[in-house]
Amino acid sequence: MLPTEKQYVQWHENETLCNARWLSESNQVPPARIVLVDDKTTADEAYRLACAGTSMLWHGDFHNARQLLQAINRRIERSEQRKISKAANKNKSAEPTAESSVTPKMIPEVLSKQLPNLFHQQRQAQAQRSRVLGRLLLKLDARYVSQLRRAPDVSAACTAAFGQLDKAMDESCLLSFRDLQGALGAAGWRAKGVPIENLGLSIFPHYGVFAPTRHEYVQLLLDAPLPDTCDVALDIGTGTGLLAIILAQRGVQQVIATDLNPRALACASENFARLELSAVQLQQADLFPTDAPLANLIVCNPPWLPAKPTSPLEHGVYDANSAMLRGFLQGAKQHLAEQGEVWLILSDLAEHLQLRTRDELLGWFADADLEVKYRLDTQPKHGRSQDNTDPLFAARSAEITSLWCLVPQS
Missing domain, CATH: 3.40.50.150 (Vaccinia Virus protein VP39)
Structure with missing residues (x-):
């Protein structure tokens, strides 16, 4: 269900002030800074923007947005893996070993005594990952229709997940691509x-x-x-x-x-x-x-x-x-x-x-x-x-x- 108190977000396109309803399943506050991105935006550039707290409104091909999100996720995973390996190397046994670094298979044994801290660190990393991935946005109209190229019909999934928008006011909405994927995934589970x-x-x-x-x-x-x-x-x-x-x-x-x-x-x-x-x-x-x-x-x-x-x-x-x-x-x-x-x-x-x-x-x-x-x-x-x-x-x-x-x- 949508929250009873509506929230709105504003951004500029070609010096025109735009306004839309803000939807967030995790109740994230509306983004303060939004830039426009499209098929020309590289994964590295998008990753840097997202990590800096900038939200990105997608104006390119729908399927390319999905690929960009996957590319950002891979960069997050590499960053997390480096942090885990660094922690493992720092805390591994004092016994001399031939390896110069800790392999993924060694990490669980090395950190097994630090499980409570590791659990909370993993939760923090998951929350940060969610925030970064949630900064790729898309706009839908009052019928939950996307104007992006090759965009699928998401209206039924969004209506089931978020409820009806105000069609009389032609109320468009902005949401994260990740939340849309969640709605589509839930619709699949509900169907099969x-x-x-x-x-x-x-x-x-x-x-x-x-x-x-x-x-x-x-x-x-x-x-x-x-x-x-x-x-x-x-x-x-x-x-x-x-x-x-x-x-x-x-x-x-x-x-x-x-x-x-x-x-x-x-x-x-x-x-x-x-x-x-x-x-x-x-x-x-x-x-x-x-x-x-x-x-x-x-x-x-x-x-x-x-x-x-x-x-x-x-x-x-x-x-x-x-x-x-x-x-x-x-x-x-x-x-x-x-x-x-x-x-x-x-x-x-x-x-x-x-x-x-x-x-x-x-x-x-x-x-x-x-x-x-x-x-x-x-x-x-x-x-x-x-x-x-x-x-x-x-x-x-x-x-x-x-x-x-x-x-x-x-």
Whole structure:
């Protein structure tokens, strides 16, 4: 959804002052300085402008803009790699080696003891990369149509992502090429879906809703034995609705799914409708529903890493100070029926990154008057867990995703 308070941006073209609505998924402030660029602009020149904080309004061929963005990204990657190699060389073992520099394969081992700092440095680098890449802009008219050569039809994707513009006022807009790519990518996911092999179905995410591309935990939810009585279940922070779908397909008679994000509620509703799941109800709520019966089962798959999200989509990954996780645990017991269970889906990546300890997690269970009944584990097999050139490989390769079954303390 577009922010309720409109923002506008101004720039000059041929000494004419131009004005347009500013769109930014990450709520970036409108750019203060804009220059015009086109097919003659070199990647080096564009990279220098972007790093200096200058935004560039593209006036060339649409596909050339995409290639320019890729070229800028390659320059960012080379710069980041030089910084990582420099840090690795500075901190590597004092033992003499024949190598004059650290190779990519050596970097994870060299920096494994510095994972917390490395994680935060990587997050800062990602934010800087996003800012630099976000400085290549394009203009769309009130129907989300681009006048660039070879521009595709992006109107449906932009309308789904950003909402309607004011056609009566002929309200054009300016946005980053990167945000447009995000809208087009989301439209693709929404059209083809994310296959969930364990269930034999696909989930169709919306723009701004975290897609379940990592779904190793699905088998854990299928393997965990349901409570002896399971008439009512709650899915807290439903997102695309995947956990609620699993519970409904396992025969739970009433599933109440909650989320605070209107995009997520619309997404989950569409996924439930596709599967004709009449047993699932949706409610917009910050964690727990109101006026709901006590539940035999409460499930939650909160964001796994305690860090501040920098965009709406990152709320599916990062949870500042573990606020959602701790809030969920603190409120769970009062919504449980007698003999009820809490199923918490959580990765231990934060522990391997030294952002949270296992003792802290167990302490939060105890503070919420909950204890562990059992735990089911699985090891992720996604690409990043196998990539030994990733500076965080030492943590990612050791990651375990768990279903914690929690019950009130006896």
